[in-house]
Amino acid sequence: MESIAVTDGNLDSFYTNVTNGSESQGMVEQGPESWIIPVIFTVIFCVGVFGNALVIVVLLRTGRELENTTNIFILNLSIADLLFIVFCVPFQATVFSLPEWVFGLFMCKFVHFFQCATMLASAFNLMAMSMDRYMAIVHPVDSIDYRKPQMAWAVELAIWVLAMGTSTPYLVYFNIHQDVVSGIPVDFCVEHWDDLESQRPAYFAGLFVLGYVLPLVIIAACYYLVVRELNSMPKKSQANRSKKRVTKILMVVVIVFGICWLPHHVVNMWVTFGEFPYNMATYVVKLLSMCMAYVNSCVNPIIYAFLSSEFRQGVGELACRT
Structure with missing residues (x-):
């Protein structure tokens, strides 16, 4: 996943480039996005943290739910979404409300690294879930030995190692760059590839393929085969209806x-x-695309609430206990 921030991870410099002609005599004036975006991010943060935390608690409340491989993947998807929101939204909101990066070098590197890693982990978990559905429905007997909790956790370990390993360039190439705006030194969190700048496009192209194109292609193929198999099953079967609902x-x-x-x-x-x-x-287009990406991390619990009776039941049981 490329950096969420605009132009090499720096929304500040993007906005400065856009407005430099009219604001060259002083600090760049902050437009309405300086309060609109933080308000939107606050809503995303509150809904996302509450929703994903609720999914995690519901799945962990007895431990029995984690005997199901699908639930293990859903749990890790919720963890990835939660971490994405926690390590992305608050810090990115400050880009619009503050004139510079104030969190230092470590957080400059860590925040962007974790944004990339959790994005990749989400994509990989969705791919794992689709492959799990494919094996459960198209090859229910042959996949019994593979669709076990131990195997699912091994897959999760591989997912998180791959996601974090692929994101390590963010720990290397994100640095604090100090610039002078109207005679005032300001710090920006930006990428510096130095002598390896020519390799940067290849890296981001690889992230695009690995974190978006390839997962969606595999997911589409798996669900095509799953739907074809489900349509060939007896429609009145209770097991078939359950499989269709989960799918x-x-x-x-x-x-x-x-x-x-x-x-x-x-x-x-x-x-x-x-x-x-x-x-x-x-x-404006970049801001909208960024907001859409952030919204994705808080909508899954809403989807579960509307479409999954088991999730609603789990929430109800949790509410009764408290």
Whole structure:
């Protein structure tokens, strides 16, 4: 996943480039986004933290739910979404409300690293869930030995190691850059690839393929085969209805993921490989694409609440206990 922030991880410099002609005599004036975006981010943060934490608590409340491989993947998807919100939204909101990066070098590196790692972990978990559904429905007998909790946790270990390993360049190439604006030194959190700048496009292209294109292709293939198999089963079967219900929920989650992240990836590929115009219109487009990507991390619990009776029942039992 490319950096959420605009132009090499720095919304401040993007906005400065856009407005430099009219604001060259003083500090760049902050527009309405300086309060609109933080308000939107606050809503996303509150809904996302509460919703994903609720999913995690519901799945962990007895431990029996984690005997199901699908629930293990849903649990880790919720953990990835929760961590994404916690380590992304608050820090990114300050880019709009503060004139510079105030959190130091460590957080500059760590925040962007974790944003990338949790994004990749989400994509990989969705891919794992689709493959799990495929094996459970198309090859129910042959997959018994593979669809066990121990195997699911081993897959999760591989997912998180791969996600974090792929994101390590963020720990290396994000640094604090000090610039002077109207005679005042300000710090920005930006990428510095130095002599390896020529390799940067290849890295981001690889992230785009690994974290978006490849997962969606595999997911689409798996669910195509799953739906074809389900349509060939007896429609009145209780087991078949249950399988269809679970598959429907997971397909909605995947579709929402694809839609929410598509604008972000399109803009980032445009910035990396095309002639991206730095103007107010593209600034607004980038903000909208960023907000859509962030919204994705808080909508899954809402999907579960509307489509999963088991989740609603679990929430009800949890409420009764408290």
